[in-house]
Amino acid sequence: MTPPLPLLEARNLTMRFGGVVAVNNIDFTLREVELRCLIGPNGAGKSTFFKMLTGQLTPSTGTIAFRGTPIAGSASHEIARLGIGIKTQVPNVFNGLPVRENIWLAARRRNTPDQTKRLVDEILEKIALTHRADALVGQLSHGQRQWVEIGTVLAGEPDLILLDEPAAGMTDDETARTAEIIRDINRTRALIVVEHDMQFIKMIAKTVTVFHQGQILMEDKIDAVMRDERVRDVYLGKKVAA
Amino acid sequence: MIHVPVRTWMSVVLLAAAIAVLIAIPDFVETFTLMQFTLFSAMAVLALSLGFIWGYGGILSFGQTAFFGLGGYAYAVSVLNLGESTEAIAIAIALPAVFAAFLGYFVFYGRISDVYLGVITLTVTLILFNVVNATAGDEYRIGNAALGGFNGMPSVPTFNLPGNPSIVLDPTQGWYATGGALIVVYVLLRLLLRSRFGRVAIAVRENETRASLLGYDPRLIKLGVFVIGGAIAGLGGALYVNWGAFVSPTIFALSLSAEIIIWVTVGGLGTLIGPVVGCFLIQYLDSQIGTQQTFNSNLALGAILIVFVLLLPQGLIPTIRTIASRLVRLRPASGNATESAAKQPVGAAR
Numbered sequence: 001m002t003p004p005l006p007l008l009e010a011r012n013l014t015m016r017f018g019g020v021v022a023v024n025n026i027d028f029t030l031r032e033v034e035l036r037c038l039i040g041p042n043g044a045g046k047s048t049f050f051k052m053l054t055g056q057l058t059p060s061t062g063t064i065a066f067r068g069t070p071i072a073g074s075a076s077h078e079i080a081r082l083g084i085g086i087k088t089q090v091p092n093v094f095n096g097l098p099v100r101e102n103i104w105l106a107a108r109r110r111n112t113p114d115q116t117k118r119l120v121d122e123i124l125e126k127i128a129l130t131h132r133a134d135a136l137v138g139q140l141s142h143g144q145r146q147w148v149e150i151g152t153v154l155a156g157e158p159d160l161i162l163l164d165e166p167a168a169g170m171t172d173d174e175t176a177r178t179a180e181i182i183r184d185i186n187r188t189r190a191l192i193v194v195e196h197d198m199q200f201i202k203m204i205a206k207t208v209t210v211f212h213q214g215q216i217l218m219e220d221k222i223d224a225v226m227r228d229e230r231v232r233d234v235y236l237g238k239k240v241a242a
Numbered sequence: 243m244i245h246v247p248v249r250t251w252m253s254v255v256l257l258a259a260a261i262a263v264l265i266a267i268p269d270f271v272e273t274f275t276l277m278q279f280t281l282f283s284a285m286a287v288l289a290l291s292l293g294f295i296w297g298y299g300g301i302l303s304f305g306q307t308a309f310f311g312l313g314g315y316a317y318a319v320s321v322l323n324l325g326e327s328t329e330a331i332a333i334a335i336a337l338p339a340v341f342a343a344f345l346g347y348f349v350f351y352g353r354i355s356d357v358y359l360g361v362i363t364l365t366v367t368l369i370l371f372n373v374v375n376a377t378a379g380d381e382y383r384i385g386n387a388a389l390g391g392f393n394g395m396p397s398v399p400t401f402n403l404p405g406n407p408s409i410v411l412d413p414t415q416g417w418y419a420t421g422g423a424l425i426v427v428y429v430l431l432r433l434l435l436r437s438r439f440g441r442v443a444i445a446v447r448e449n450e451t452r453a454s455l456l457g458y459d460p461r462l463i464k465l466g467v468f469v470i471g472g473a474i475a476g477l478g479g480a481l482y483v484n485w486g487a488f489v490s491p492t493i494f495a496l497s498l499s500a501e502i503i504i505w506v507t508v509g510g511l512g513t514l515i516g517p518v519v520g521c522f523l524i525q526y527l528d529s530q531i532g533t534q535q536t537f538n539s540n541l542a543l544g545a546i547l548i549v550f551v552l553l554l555p556q557g558l559i560p561t562i563r564t565i566a567s568r569l570v571r572l573r574p575a576s577g578n579a580t581e582s583a584a585k586q587p588v589g590a591a592r
Contacts, residue, residue: 054455080457092455094448105445106456108438156456 005068007032007160007190008053013062013072015048015214022048024214025062030160035186037201037222038194040211041235046194047089049211050162054086055079066160085158089165089194091145095138099129099148102137106155119155126181127151143174150181161185163193167200179203198226198236210235257429264421268414276417278529281485283420286521287427287478289505291471293517294431296506298440299467300447302356304499305363308370309338309472311493313479315374315389318398318489322387327484328404334480335473342472343465350461350468364499371494394490401484420481424518427474431514434470443467497540504547510557519558 008030015023023045030036038046051057053064055076064072071079094102100120107119124130127147132140137148146166153161166182167175175197182204185191195201201208201222208225210217212234218225225231268276288310295301316337320330345366349359378391389395401419403409411419434440443463446453450460483489492498501524509520524543531539554561 056451075459076451076454077457077459080455086455088455092449092452094445094452096448097445101441101445105442105453105458108441109457152452152456 004032006030007034007067008192009065010049010053011063013049013052013064014060015045015052015057016060021214023052023059026214026216028209028216030190030192032159033186033188033190035182035191035193035204035206037205037208038192038211039196039198039201039208039225039235040217043213044211045214046211047164048214050086050088050164050192050194053079053162054084080156080158083157083159084162085153085156085160086162087146087149087153087164087166089168091142091149093137093145093149093152095136095145097137098134099137099140099151100124100133102148103151103155106152107157110157119157123151123155126154126184128177143170146170146174146178147181150178154185159189161189161191163191163195165195166193167195167197175200176203253432257425260425264418264425267421268417273413277413277485280413280417280420281482282522282525283417283424284478284481284485285505285525286424286518287481288475289502289509289517289521290424290427290431290514291474291478292502293506293509293511293514294474295467295471297512297514297517298435298447299443299464299471300356301464301468301471302360302503303363303468303471304360304503305367306471306475306502307494307496307499308363308367309342309475310479310482310498311367311370311374311489311491312338312341313476314483314489314493315395315479316476317480317483318395319384319387319389321399322395323385325399326405326407327399327401331401331477331480335476338476338479339469339473342469346465346468346472350464353461364496367494367496367499371491371496374494375491390490392491394488394492396488398483398487398489400487416484420485423477423481427477428514428518431474435514439463439466501543504543506557508546508550508557510559510561513557513559516557516559523558 006029008028010026010028013023013026013028014021026045026049028049038049040046048057052059052072055071055074055078058073062072063070066079066082066084069082071082071084094105097105103120103123104116107116107123111119121130124133127150129144129147129151132144137145140148146169150163150166163182167178170178179200182191182193186204193204205222207219208222209219210225210231217230217234218228220228226236267279271279288306291309292303292306295303295306313334317327317330317334320333321327324330345362348354349362354362374389375392377389378393380388382389382391387395399410401411401416403411435444442453442458443466446458446460446463453463454460479493482493505520505524506517507520508524509518510516524546527546528539528543531537531542550557556564
């Protein structure tokens with residue numbers, strides 16, 4: 001019996017910007033309904049990796065397959081339609097539109113009007129913004145806008161969700177709530193989460209991949225990663241000291 | 243009992259009022275004024291086309307007059323060959339739409355940036371102006387229709403009753419047709435903006451990257467908006483030619499391209515009523531200034547644009563709405579003002 005296809009498989013992935021190699025020949029595999037955290041210093045290549053996965057950048061070399069379908073170099077909307085959603089580092093939402101409209105736009109692409117309405121109400125409740133549903137997103141706090149973006153991604157019902165620093169700029173309460181949302185999502189969907197906040201990583205992580213200088217330094221369970229000398233040296237050491 | 247939102251009621255009342263004004267005006271004004279209103283309405287259709295693609299699609303085209311002119315010439319050539327205006331109007335809408343689809347495909351799928359889009363549309367307008375200008379001579383004719391070069395095409399048959407070319411519309415009926423077309427285009431655009439396509443178009447204008455990451459193809463959406471804008475401008479061209487029974491290359495003039503931008507800016511970008519109001523207002527002022535010799539009307543138009551850009555950058559209609567909303571907020575027990583401002587449905591709010 002052949003093993004099931006991985007949900008996501010990147011091979012020999014490289015991204016060059018002129019003479020700068022942002023991602024250098026990495027291999028990455030993710031199973032169905034897996035939650036993976038990516039950590040690493042700024043400039044390690046995490047966000048560039050996400051941009052390649054979502055079609056915002058075309059890899060210089062290498063392949064990416066989503067359930068066996070090659071997606072490297074495909075347009076963003078084509079990749080989104082295959083089932084990959086992303087929450088970007090800086091909230092990337094429709095600031096001039098109400099919260100409900102943001103979620104509606106994501107939900108309506110795949111659903112009938114009635115299904116869309118139900119899904120929008122459900123997601124508003126999940127991200128705890130039902131009471132601000134008619135407010136313009138631009139009027140919300142940074143944390144709330146992060147939730148709107150997470151809600152927007154969820155409304156698209158993707159099978160793989162990429163979250164780039166979902167807890168950045170959030171209060172402790174908001175961070176705890178975000179971790180709860182992520183665990184809830186992971187019951188049915190795979191996620192890759194980029195985050196610098198190690199407390200947050202501990203709340204959600206099972207397996208962690210460490211990026212360093214465009215390459216994968218190591219990939220293991222959270223405890224093993226935190227004990228690793230190399231990781232402490234290039235990344236965690238500074239955080240522990242801080 | 244079905245709950246009908248207040249805004250829907252207001253829209254119905256305003257629509258009824260617009261229809262009432264359309265019907266009543268011929269009883270209150272002279273034929274000359276009625277003809278002026280007919281011209282303003284034809285131009286307002288053109289203004290709506292730019293107001294739609296710029297305000298809701300985020301596409302600043304300097305070439306709406308290209309579609310306007312194509313519509314005008316398509317109508318003139320078709321009506322002279324077919325002897326009937328109904329099909330000619332349909333051709334005047336379809337031809338610019340097809341041309342917009344052709345041009346838009348290369349612009350949007352070629353990922354040409356906004357600045358270059360403006361340059362390309364401007365250039366296309368200039369090319370059309372020069373091409374049509376060079377069609378003097380009897381060899382430049384399409385069927386029965388001689389294009390006439392810089393002299394244009396005189397004595398173009400005006401609208402007739404659909405299916406009955408022998409009954410040509412008189413000025414009052416021409417007003418009903420043109421003013422009615424303006425109302426129909428306005429209502430259709432309003433409905434379109436409430437549809438899924440319209441809401442996605444607004445989303446693309448707001449944030450193209452996010453729309454794309456949600457699975458919408460911004461190129462296709464923008465192309466759709468551009469084509470609809472081209473079709474509306476084409477209809478405006480047919481209405482314009484019907485008004486004057488004449489078309490010449492000046493229909494492609496750059497001055498008109500600039501003037502439409504002023505109408506939309508003055509009336510209010512991101513609204514549908516703004517371009518109509520701006521168009522009527524500026525054209526009325528222009529015609530009044532044109533009756534005296536003290537100063538040049540273009541100078542006045544330029545001054546108006548500068549004043550609006552500097553002092554009322556949102557335009558008339560959004561400014562009036564903002565003031566009205568502030569007045570409502572000042573009233574006690576008016577609720578959370580910020581919330582109520584935000585509760586405007588998309589499309590309807592603008």
